[in-house]
Amino acid sequence: MSDMSDMSDTSEASHEPSASSSEKDASCQTEGQIQRQTEGQIQSNNQHKQATEQEEHSIDTATGKSAPANISSERVKKIFTDIAWDYERFNKYSSFGQYRSWLKTLIDKAPIRPDSLMLDIAGGTGDVTFMACEHKQPAHIILSDYTPAMLDVAQTRLDAGEANGVPIVLAVVDGQNIPFDDDVFDIVTMSYGIRNMPEREKALSEMYRVLRPGGALCVLEFSTPPNPLMRLGYDVYLRWGIPAWGKIVTGDDSGFVYLANSIKAFPDQEGFSKMLYDAGFSRVEYTNVTFGVAAVHIAYK
DSSP, rough: OOOOOOOOEEEOOOSSSOOOOOOGGGGGGOOHHHHHHHHHHHHHHHHHHHSSSOOOOOOTTTSSOOHHEEEEEEEHHHHHHHHHHHHHHHHHHTTTTHHHHHHHHHHHHHHHOOOOOOETOOTTTTHHHHHHHHOOOSEEEEEEEEOHHHHHHHHHHTTTTTTTTTTTTEOOOOSSOOOSSSTEEEEEEEEEEEGGGGOOOHHHHHHHHHHHEEEEEEEEEOOSSHHHHHHHHHIIIIIHHHHHHHHHHOOOHHHHHHHHHHHHHHHOOHHHHHHHHHHHOEEEEOOOEGGGGGEEEEEEE
């Protein structure tokens, strides 16, 4: 089935984003230099950030209610460790094949250039990264995820040649404590990630911080169909369909009950747009896909 909706709503901007006028150092770095930069900054910056940043509001991502961050973080890591090798198959079946067209929409909307340095947060098995390599080929990509098992799958895809010549570094990174300097990346991408982060405001602020002025945060996330009948059918599917597909694909539906609950607890398109503005972004656009079941948000610094 083809993508049934490409309607987009563009929020008002305080100013248009502008590309950097200076030559980007990252565009001339070798893959080895990027690797050393990644390892060094993770070791030196992450401990400092966690020790100095103020504690942010955290929630239970399954309910949206206030809760200690470790409840959701530990649950998410366990779920995605358990399903890592079945994750792509689950996405294919549970979206009835639509998930690749959603990823393509994300990459089409993302202002990726040949000289872009891209950070893929919650990149999982590499779906966004490898879609970018296929269609736009940025200069370098750091593919990161909170769960090492997901990156193990991504490594097999990298070994199989899916990077198409784009230098890629894999890194275990918590999107709520990004271990890189300010104003480093031209593009930050994320698919199905922010919904699983208990400290969402902190995560969005971190992504804003590491973007260069004029850079863009590009997010694909499940959302809320605006049509009431479609919304009702979607709610039924989340309650029964998602756990059923999880059971079929992995033999266990427990983690997929959580995934369905987290989708229902996540803000709608306008609510997430407000979160992006609150994090400091100057212009936010979103595009609904498949009746608004999911949405692509592009937010400019």
